[in-house]
Amino acid sequence: MNDQDVYERILALLHEAVLDDAKWPAVSGLIDTACRSKGNMLVFGEGTVKSGIEIYFSMLCYRGQECRELEREYYENYYATDERLPRLRQLPDSFITHIDDLLTEEEKKVSPTYNDAFSRASMQHCLNVRLDGPGSGTRIVMAVADSVGGDSWSTAQVRMLERLLPHIRHYVGARQALADARALGSTVAGLLDNVLAGVIQLDARGRIVAMNDRALGILGRGDGLFDEGGYVRATAKDDQAALDRVLDCALPRFQGLGESGSVVVGRVNALSRLVVHVTPVKHPQGESRPRRVAALMLVVDPASPARIDPDMLRWVFGFTPAEGQLAAMLAEGRSLREIAAVTGRREGTVRWHLKQIFQKTGLSRQAEVVQVVLSLTGLPANRN
Secondary structure (H helix, E strand, O other), X not given: OOHHHHHHHHHHHHHHHOOOHHHHHHHHHHHHHHHOEOOEEEEEEEEEOOOEEEEEEEEEEEOOEEOHXXXXXXXXXXXXXXXXXXXXXXXXXXOEEEHHHOOOHHHHHHOHHHHHHHHHOOOOOOEEEEXXXXXXXXXXXXXXXXXXXXXXXXHHHHHHHHHHHHHHHHHHHHHHHHHHOOOOOOOOOHHHHOOOOEEEEEOOOOEEEEEOHHHHHHHHHOOOEEEEOOEEEEOOHHHHHHHHHHHHHHOOOOOOOOOOEEEEEOOOOOOOOXXXXXXXXXXXXXXXXXXXXOEEEEEEOOOOXXXXXXXXXXXXXXXXXXXXXXXXXXXXXXXXXXXHHHHOOOHHHHHHHHHHHHHHHOOOOHHHHHHHHHOOOOOOOOOO
16 A cells, blocks of 8 residues: 555545544554554643643554553653643644754753653654644644654655644544534434534535534524525635635545545624534445535534523523533533633632532533533523
8 A cells, every 4th residue: 555545544534533533543543654653642732831721632542552541641740741842832833843853952861751751652753743723722732653764754754744734633623623512423414413513414516415503594694604506605705715625625526535624714793703624424335325415514603602591401400500500601612610710710619519510410420411411402491
């Protein structure tokens, strides 16, 4: 299998991994094959050392196998003192750098991270890169473990990594859009039931096959995107040109592998812009339905998250006002730290209210509370 074959297999698997985190190790293994590396680690998060860094996704893999124990040890014992990270966060977007350019010779002599963690993880000669994430203040960081050929990296290896970076960025953006919508693990058809993100199914010609209520509302308002004769159109001419480019890549006119892409669309009646992710959908060979889904379009409206009514939650679960507010904000995707800041409460107080929610619902995990709350979004808000 030549480099182009491996590259195309990576793109195909990335499309599947957007919907299923379990697919990422296989993608990671193919990246190792393409870049001739021993492993890699992908991390997505936001924040600063001063305000606190929150990590939303992290996976360390070697040749397609997760290394959870090694990853856990890194975060527990080395992450806080990893000398690379402050310098890596300051690098320009997509700038690939060798670890030698992030650590001084003296640091390499005394650093526990370099001499212990990176020695066991085969990362003492790793490549590092930072990408701008899908939201303000978010970052994607990737470390590619040592080259299988020795301590140095060839131009061909670095160029392959450069070629993959735009697709890795799109994967993280689309995955995070689904995570924010609590839709990770959904099937292509099941996504239409989601209420937190606009979901549009497109056929091979870019025509709308189906869409959920969220997308119907966004297109119906006609501010930024609209439906014209069964096709998704952008209001502004420049945005339409950008959308056309993304759709042309995702839905190649002749047989071939489509490529994912993203575009930001401006609006007249809102300060925030719509974010559109387009991902090709892989079908089994031989499938020939006339209007099969060829691509999935996710439309994220940062200014209009789905609202959960706290009073409805109080009525259903017997929550106090503070507990109802907390459950609603969790379901809207806010972290406990964010909720504490917005409500003016201490984080410890917020956690105490969360324990009360667990007790009243019989649940034990925050994700379960979110799932239960979201399942009630169709209930009317006002009750006697």
